[in-house]
Amino acid sequence: MANIIDGKAVSARVKEEIAKETAAVKAKYGINIGLAVVIVGDDPASRIYVNNKKKACETVGFTSYEYALSAETTQEELLQLIDKLNKDDNVNGILVQLPLPKHLDEKAVINSISPEKDVDAFHPVNVGKIMIGEYSFLPCTPAGIMELITSTGVEIKGKECVVVGRSNIVGKPMSMLLLHQSGTVTICHSKTQDLAQHCRKADILVVAVGVPKLVSGDMIKEGAVVIDVGMNRLENGKLCGDVDFDSAKEKASFITPVPGGVGPMTIAMLMKNTLTAAKIKHGIE
Numbered sequence: 001m002a003n004i005i006d007g008k009a010v011s012a013r014v015k016e017e018i019a020k021e022t023a024a025v026k027a028k029y030g031i032n033i034g035l036a037v038v039i040v041g042d043d044p045a046s047r048i049y050v051n052n053k054k055k056a057c058e059t060v061g062f063t064s065y066e067y068a069l070s071a072e073t074t075q076e077e078l079l080q081l082i083d084k085l086n087k088d089d090n091v092n093g094i095l096v097q098l099p100l101p102k103h104l105d106e107k108a109v110i111n112s113i114s115p116e117k118d119v120d121a122f123h124p125v126n127v128g129k130i131m132i133g134e135y136s137f138l139p140c141t142p143a144g145i146m147e148l149i150t151s152t153g154v155e156i157k158g159k160e161c162v163v164v165g166r167s168n169i170v171g172k173p174m175s176m177l178l179l180h181q182s183g184t185v186t187i188c189h190s191k192t193q194d195l196a197q198h199c200r201k202a203d204i205l206v207v208a209v210g211v212p213k214l215v216s217g218d219m220i221k222e223g224a225v226v227i228d229v230g231m232n233r234l235e236n237g238k239l240c241g242d243v244d245f246d247s248a249k250e251k252a253s254f255i256t257p258v259p260g261g262v263g264p265m266t267i268a269m270l271m272k273n274t275l276t277a278a279k280i281k282h283g284i285e
């Protein structure tokens with residue numbers, strides 16, 4: 001029977017550390033730390049995420065600046081706002097809540113954010129830095145997962161690590177971080193033949209697919225660490241992961257629940273990146 005990895009508790013600890021460091025930095029250097037959150041349109045899920053990010057800013061002692069733009073905002077207007085935020089000394093981090101309405105070019109918007117303020121770490125400059133292991137920011141979800149794995153005390157070095165999913169925001173950077181920690185990494189995706197066989201090799205299994213209960217207990221090696229990134233909303237309104245928790249917990253040594261596993265970590269790591277951005281700007285070690 002697996003130990004349940006408590007993402008809420010780890011996230012609270014990370015936010016507490018950030019709050020302490022923020023208070024110390026503010027007191028010593030007399031600076032303010034600011035995160036600008038841009039939301040376009042009125043997608044209810046995006047609204048919840050943005051509110052949670054603002055709340056987290058308050059918790060750790062940052063100033064949050066919200067820019068709620070109408071769904072009709074043009075590309076030009078959005079790029080102008082980002083340009084203004086890039087130049088604004090009060091703003092250390094810029095987050096554009098995705099997805100954007102269809103008429104906007106997401107890639108161009110991400111590329112317009114100054115890499116120094118790109119606290120989501122989606123800008124190609126930051127993606128490239130992750131590849132060569134010389135990064136300032138890590139994308140929030142994979143960074144949060146690394147914290148969760150660390151919290152188990154299980155060492156990554158030399159372990160068989162299998163990542164299911166190869167998206168730019170989760171699967172690919174996740175694989176890179178495990179590789180940087182000297183894991184032996186396999187990346188699986190929708191064209192992988194015999195997914196179960198790959199999963200069964202994993203000492204550390206990270207599943208980021210978006211298919212409810214794709215990975216079941218019989219696909220898991222005895223004693224594996226299982227990280228379920230999936231957040232699938234079922235018809236009954238409940239959230240469900242990509243891993244079948246009930247059967248998987250019988251095989252895993254550690255497993256994340258959904259909700260309460262990876263989810264809470266993402267915002268904590270966003271706060272960490274914003275603090276890092278402010279420290280770099282002010283030359284603080």
Ligand code: NDP
Nearest residue numbers: 141165166167170189190208209210229230231262263266
């Ligand atoms: P994407 O849809 O961008 O990527 C999904 C990946 O899964 C793709 O690489 C796809 O393969 C692969 N895949 C799809 N079906 C299968 C299958 N049957 N077998 C093997 N691989 C498959 O999703 P994201 O990475 O953005 O998100 C994944 C999940 O994580 C979602 O449920 C999302 O809601 C959740 N999520 C949770 C976050 C959190 O904070 N907890 C943050 C971000 C995401 P291919 O490339 O071949 O198409």
